[in-house]
Amino acid sequence: MSATPKIEPIGAKVPEPRQNDPDTLARQIVEKLTYSICKHPEQARKYDWLRAVTLVVRDRIIDHWFPSTDRVRDSGDKRVYYLSMEFLIGRMLRDAINNLQLTGPIREALKRYNVELDMVELLEPDAALGNGGLGRLAACFMESMASTGVPGVGYGIRYVHGFFRQEIAEGAQVELPETWLVHGNPWEFERRDSSYEIGFGGKVLTQQEPGKPPRHVWRPAERVLAVAFDTPIVGWRGSQVNTLRLWSAQAVDPILLDAFNSGDHIGALVESNKAEAITRVLYPADSHQAGQELRLRQEYFFSAASLQDIIRRHLGENDSLDNLADKVAIQLNDTHPAVSVAELMRLLVDVHGYEWAKAWEITRATFGYTNHTLLPEALEHWPINLFERLLPRQMQIIYQINADVIREASQTGFDGAQISAISLIDEGNGRRVRMGQLAFVGSHAVNGVSALHTELMKETVFRNLHELYPERIQNKTNGVTPRRWLMECNPGLTGLLTEAIGPGFLDDIEKLRDADGLADDAAFREKFAAVKRANKGRLADLISDRLAITIDPGAIFDIQVKRIHEYKRQFLNIIEAIALYNQIRAHPEKDWTPRVKIFAGKAAPSYVQAKEIIHLANDVARVVNSDPSVRDLLKIVFIPNYNVSLAEIIMPAADLSEQISTAGLEASGTGNMKFALNGALTIGTLDGANVEMLEHLGEDNIFIFGLTADEVAQRRREAHSGRSIIDETPLLREALDAISAGVFAPESPARYHSLVSNLYNNDWWMICADFEAYWNTQRELDGLFLTQDAWQSKAVHNTARMGWFSSDRSIREYAKDIWQAGPGKVR
Ligand code: GL7
Ligand code: PLP
Structure with missing residues (x-):
């Protein structure tokens, strides 16, 4: 018998470090084309190049991914799990190439085949697994955790259809399905070995043994499978690669074979369709609760899968769950994963046999909760009967938590009104579970996302809970990643800054401060303005290609891009545009500063007023843009389908950023930070993070107007309405009259009657109240733009002073104050 050949133990061979020179990269790209895509370079189509380049980059990420994962496991360091229903990532290739610093060599390698890297990058679909600010923040946080060395794992949902594609037809929004996965997704790895059963419905069995607390066993009526898909998130300079794990729902039995064989071909697939529906689509509701059963299923599905995964990993490395919180x-990103509090209690008590009090201690020490909005319509609460039917054991647990909290409150001397305010059950509204209260009591730290928002949390929605647990609320002001939102989207400015202050700011964005003095340097200002001008040219080209509207890059680019919402007040901006239009026509002899007003943003499909606002913007644009009497002094543009990739072109091209929400209602904003970092001046209210921007930028470098949050609250208490203001403000009255008279919608003059009558009767969003201050500030900005030196100097100060608003800073604060993970070890 011949001897068995000796097999090298797995892992004995570490791959040679890869070379990153253009020759090697070119060879490897062709290798991928040949062996992974099966094409000759001569035959390769555009998408083949995208795939080949992605695979080459991915190999290099994997080289960093293994050691990152091993390092965390071997060190025993605390891991941070970021649970979020949304990750609005956008394209990934440019980010990965930038962070691995391969831009130059890959560009060079592709040139050998006459292929442009920029063209290839633009083919990648946006991963749009989120609605807006909240989801985009989660994406910035994932990148910053990798870049600052926090061992973080993101958990979310792998929606087949992300945020809908918006088209504008005859001025109105049309929603179309988004299909980011049609060309496959080379970034993700399906992990069938990490799949878990998730239950719904059924009943709870209670076993009572004498002298012992009752034991509860949940017997779900339905089960679906959660299957993991992993995407690597590579940090700056490739230092660390973290994992984004997204769950996909599948049926436990993919087909009911008996039904199929007996001829019921559709019935055979019913289970499978029902299971897959859970992760089919992202709910397009931003800042208001979707309120449907499928949404609650989504929330529980991804929370339960993530917790099972976390516990399995923990028990693989530790003897018990006693030290879970160590x-x-x-981190619960808003209340969407708040059911996790009840689910972890269930796992600890029912499955792992912990006593209630010990389980509660572990649970509270493990969770942190971030609140992202105070808008009442956004606060999640589920009807008890729905909750009970879908999650019967979790409902029992919530009742028990509630009883404990109420007991504690009574002992503290809370009265009936205070107790009903903190109760996890809303008794006044058809009996509902309040997810904010559940997340609050189940977490050791609760945070707001800007200083103002955090103070308002203490005074409003969580007033009584704050009184009961006064140490729990803290502030963590949002931030944005400077890699995507400066280096990648604005290479011109990044190059100029590197030349002027050296490359130090690339590793520590707060070093941008070194550029502050350059605001007084005329030669620098000129170069700064030239970069802006080139970026405006790029946006003007996009607008000309997509909309056949010609705009002048010499005009002020005045931009408001974000979700369309009444509180964000796009309507105020449009009314100001109409008033300006009227004034230009009435006084053609005046020295008007040319302006292009640019809008973009999606409305939730069921949000009637938001859709009317989009329609109005488009109607006004049509009339103004075709009126020869305003010449090039005013243009209005609505760019369809706002998404991350469009934002990357828009942010660097803005002169003026519109952050004009009704004070007290925008929790933070992050678009505000991206604009200012790229040298736009802000016109804004004292709301969200604008307040802190004012502190960092200085009052000469930001244009604040309007009512404060306290004044808004006061007016609302006084039942303010717009009527008298409209009567006394001719500019405003004439603009509203024009809308009401159908000047912008001659085919349907009544189209905007309800939008306008709301201003007269109520003015809930303080549009009339703030109109005059807004108008005056805009005219001040007109004057400033004519003195370019002064404008550009302020613009330079904006870029130089925005470093603090980096998500690296936010993440370091979370790591230190909430997670107790990685500080000291945080690079
Ligand atoms: C939001 C806030 O509205 C927004 O101001 C904030 O910047 C963002 C991230 O913290 O969170 N809250 C919310 O529900 N959505 C947001 O964008 C959808
Ligand atoms: N949507 C997209 C695509 C974004 O890039 C951003 C932030 O830049 C937002 C929404 C959030 O914008 P805002 O903070 O202005 O609401």
Whole structure:
């Protein structure tokens, strides 16, 4: 018998470090084309190049991914799990190439085949698994955790259809399905070995043994499978690669074979369709609760899968769950994953046999909760009967938590009104579970996302809970990643800054401060303005290609891009545009500063007023843009389908950023930060993070107007309406009259009657109240733009002073104050 050949133990061979020179990269790209895509370079189509380049980059990420994962496991360091229903990532290739610093060599390698890297990058679909600010923040946080060395794992949902594609037809929004996965997704790895059963419905069995607390066993009526898909998130300079794990729902039995064989071909697939529906689409509701059963299923599905995964990993490395909170921090991104609090209690008590009090201690020490909005319509609460039917054991647990909290409150001397305010059950509204209260009591730290928002949390929605647990609320002001939102989207400015202050700011964005003095340097200002001008040219080209509207890059680019919402007040901006239009026509002899007003943003499909606002913007644009009497002094543009990739072109091209929400209602904003970082001046209210921007920028470098949050609250208490203001403000009255008279919608003059009558009767969003201050500030900005030196000097100060608003800073604060993970170890 011949001897068995000796097999090298797995892992004995570490791959040679890869070379990153253009020759090697070119060879490897062709290798991928040949062996992974099966094409000759001569035959390769555009998408083949995208795939080949992605695979080459991916190999290099994997080289960093293994050691990152091993390092965390071997060190026993605490891991941070970021649970979020949304990750609005956008394209990934440019980010990965930038962070691995391969831009130059890959560009060079592709040139050998006459292929442009920029063209290839633009083919990638946006991963739009989020609605807006909240989801985009989660994406910035994932990148910053990798860049600052926090061992973070993101958990979310792998929606087949992300945020809908918006088209504008005859001025109105049309929603179309988004299909980011049609060309496959080379970034993700399906992990069938990490799949879990998730239950719904059924009943709870209670076993009572004498002298012992009752034991509860949940017997779900339905089960679906959660299957993991992993995407690597590579940090700056490739230092660390973290994992984004997204769950996909599948049926436990993919087909009911008996039904199929007996001829019921559709019935055979019913289970499978029902299961897959859970992760089919992202709910397009931003800042208001979707309120449907499928949404609650989504929330529980991804929370339960993530917790099972976390516990399995923990028990693979530790003897018990006793030390869970020492090794694991779980951050709840808004209340969407708040059911996790009840689910972890269920796992600890029912499955792992912990006593209630001990389980509660572990749970509270493990969770942190971030609140992202105070808008009442956004606060999640579920009807008790729905909750009970879908999650019967979790409902029992919530009742028990509630009883404990109420007991504690009574002992503290809370009265009936205070107790009903903190109760997890809303008794006044058809009996509902309040998810904000559940997240609050189940977490050791609760945070707001800007200083103002955090103070308002203490005074409003969580007033009584704050009184009961006064140490729990803290502030963590949002931030944005400077890699995507400066280096990648604005290479011109990045190059100029590197030349002027050296490359130090690339590793520590707060070093941008070194550029502050350059605001007084005329030669620098000129170069700064030239970069802006080139970026405006790029946006003007996009607008000309997509909309056949010609705009002048010499005009002020005045931009408001964000979700369309009444509180964000796009309507105020449009009314100001109409008033300006009227004035230009009435006084053609005046020295008007040319302006292009640019809008973009999606409305939730069921949000009637938001859709009317989009329609109005488009109607006004049509009339103004075709009126020869305003010449090039005013243009209005609505760019359809706002998404991350469009934002990357828009942010660097803005002169003026519109952050004009009704004070007290925008929790933070992050678009405001991206604009200012790229040298736009802000016109804004004292709301969200604008307040802190004012502190960092200085009052000469930001244009604040309007009512404060306190004044808004006061007016609302006084039942303010717009009527008298409209009567006394001719500019405003004439603009509203024009809308009401159908000047912008001659085919349907009544189209905007309800929008306008709301201003007369109520003015809930303080549009009339703030109109005059807004108008005056805009005219001040007109004057400033004519003195370019002064404008550009302020613009330079904006870029130089925005470093603090980096998500690296936010993440370091979370790591230190909430997660107790990685500080000291945070690079
Ligand atoms: C939001 C806030 O509205 C927004 O101001 C904030 O910047 C963002 C991230 O913290 O969170 N809250 C919310 O529900 N959505 C947001 O964008 C949808
Ligand atoms: N949507 C997209 C695509 C974004 O890039 C951003 C932030 O830049 C937002 C929404 C949030 O914008 P805002 O903070 O202005 O609401």
